[in-house]
Amino acid sequence: MNLMQRLYGLAWISIRERLHFRFDFFMTLISNLMFSALFYMVWRAIYTYSDVHVMSWQVLITYVMMGQAINFSRWSPADRAPVYSASTRIRTGDIALDLVRPIDFQLRRFTEAIGFFSVEMLWVNIPSFLLFIIVLGITPPKDIFSAIGFLISLLIAFIVSFGLNSIVMMISFWTTNAQGAQIAKKAILDILSGTLIPFDFFPAALKAVVVHLPFQGMAYIPLSIYTGKLTGMAMVQALFEQLGWAIVMLMISRLIWMQASKRITIYGG
Amino acid sequence: MIAPKRNALQQLVYLLGLYRIYLKIYFRTLIEYRTDTWVALIGGLCAQASTLTFLTVIFQRIPRLAGWSYYELVFIFGLAATGRALNQAFLNVPYSLNGYIRSGMLDVFMIRPVGPLFQATGMSQEINGVGSALTGMVILIYAASHLELHWTFAKGIYVAVALISSMIIQLAVLLAIVVSAFWILEIRSIIYPVGWLYDFTRYPLQIFTPFIRGLLTYIIPFALGSFYPAAFLLRPHLYSWAGLVVPFVAILLFILTYNLWLFGLRRYSSASG
Known part of the structure; x- marks a missing residue:
């Protein structure tokens, strides 16, 4: 069996594994819709009470609601489960079994993440997206280029997110408190990725910082492509920038993993 | 061993003593796993900082939201967030009961x-x-220092009462859900979204639709532990009813849920049985 077939098989196993937790995903959808409603009302109030508008209501609400539909910092089983299971395996020592398996530890986690992401797409992201279009009347992408650009950007965002989750997971080799690390990650992402607030609302100093961070690849870039803020060459450039960050994040997580696996050997030694 | 007979006061002293031992054990685990403790503290800090950033960035652009000024909003947010955090720190039991x-x-x-x-x-x-x-x-004190609230001893006491009421209201609501776990074993996915509903009450209730307002006031009365007491402290004449209603509802809810819990416990058949 070649590598691709093996990866495909492993990803398919994780998808089927996750489909068993339908109720979890159903409740993730419910809570996602609930939070979206919360942010919809908060933004409506903000828009009503502001004198100067940074962007039109339609663009704003499309951005914010799409941010909730593709939210990579959502408190979902897809996001939590891999990190928690890794930290549990480290605590119980089962991690040793993962290390002797004939497939690379991180590659295995990657196929797992693909499984989670696909099921979350199917159960949470796409239903939320359709509901937002029908109920809230958010704008669909303005042309086919924006739509394709958005989909490509979403896939790269998944890789950036995997890189970050992988780093958080590696932190659990040093601490057993995966929950604390997870809370911090979610809080940082909410703001620095541009999920909750479009960067255009930020003060100039903060904006100058966030556009040089990898987190923008998980919300601001895909959402700006979706809302038509980034088009043509600017879009292509943003996609390359995002891809660059994806590679950097993967490399960092790889480096930490090499350190972490050495650490286990020392402990087991 | 049969428990010795104690009157109510002796029982209370006994339980407090026991709780102190539980805290001591917990404290030791905190010192033992020092990195974990730091990660947890930083995680909590990031979570609050993130929402505060949200408020700050937004309110630089608008002078008032539904009649509330920036510092008033921060005050509401601070009280609500502290109540939530204290509940999580000391009465996190519904989440672990499952x-x-x-x-x-x-x-x-x-x-x-x-x-x-x-x-x-x-x-x-x-x-x-x-x-x-x-x-x-810290957020609560920061906001209070920018508002002319004319602090009195009574108001200070009321903040404590409001925070305790907030903890108890959250406990009561979540515990009521957990009791249903005696009959339905898959509860984990329901308790989290209900708990998150509390986050709505960190904002002035006026910005929400009547349905959400009613839900958070009458059905799942989280707002009584966060927005209303804060509003009472900020606008005593407008929300004067909240003064006594808040602790009263907390006590009532606790008595109701505790009896529900005892009822559930009598019906409880072991999970592994």
Whole structure:
């Protein structure tokens, strides 16, 4: 069996594994819709009470609601489960079994993440997206280029997110408190990725910082492509920038993993 | 061993003593796993900082939201967030009860001479909440120092009463959900979204639709533990009713849910049975 077939098989196993937790995903959808409603009302109030508008209501609400539909910092089983299971395996020592398996530890986690992401797409992201279009009347992408650009950007965002989750997971080799690390990650992402607030609302100093961070690849870039803020060459450039960050994040997580696996050997030694 | 007979006061002293021991055990685990403790404290801090950033960035652009000024909003947010964090730190028990039921730990609690709910509470401290609570209090004090609230001793006491009421209202609501776990074992996915509903009450209720307002005031009365007491402190003449209603509802809810819990416990058949 070649590598691709093996990866495909492993990803398919994780998808089927996750489909068993339908109720979890159903409740993730419910809570996602609930939070979206919360942010919809908060933004409506903000828009009503502001004198100067940074962007039109339609663009704003499309951005914010799409941010909730593709939210990579959502408190979902897809996001939590891999990190928690890794930290549990480290605590119980089962991690040793993962290390002797004939497939690379991180590659295995990657196929797992693909499984989670696909099921979350199917159960949470796409239903939320359709509901937002029908109920809230958010704008669909303005042309086919924006739509394709958005989909490509979403896939790269998944890789950036995997890189970050992988780093958080590696932190659990040093601490057993995966929950604390997870809370911090979610809080940082909410703001620095541009999920909750479009960067255009930020003060100039903060904006100058966030556009040089990898987190923008998980919300601001895909959402700006979706809302038509980034088009043509600017879009292509943003996609390359995002891809660059994806590679950097993967490399960092790889480096930490090499350190972490050495650490286990020392402990087991 | 049969528990010795104690009157109500002796029982209270006994339970407080026990709780102190639970805290001591927990404190030792905190010192033992030092990195974990730091991660948790920083996690809590980040969570509060993130929402505060949200408020700050937004309110640089608008002078008032539904009649509330920036510092008033921060005050509401600070009180609500502190109540939530204290609940998480000390009364996190509804979230861990499900695990105790599944693992059969509840059966172990039931044969010990102290109430199972008390034992479960004693074992469910959550340090993440302490980080958030500290940050929440700093935010609350920061906002209060920019508002002319004319602090009196009574108002200080009321803040404490409001925070305790907030903790108890959250506990009561979440515990009521957990009791249904005696009949439906898959509860984990419901309790989280209900708990998150609390986040709505960190904003002035006026910005929400009447449905959400009614839901958070009458059905799942989280707002009575966060927005209303804060509003009472900020606008005493407009929200004067909240003064007494808040602690009263907290006590009433607790009595109701505690009886529901006892009822559920009598009907409880072990998970592994």
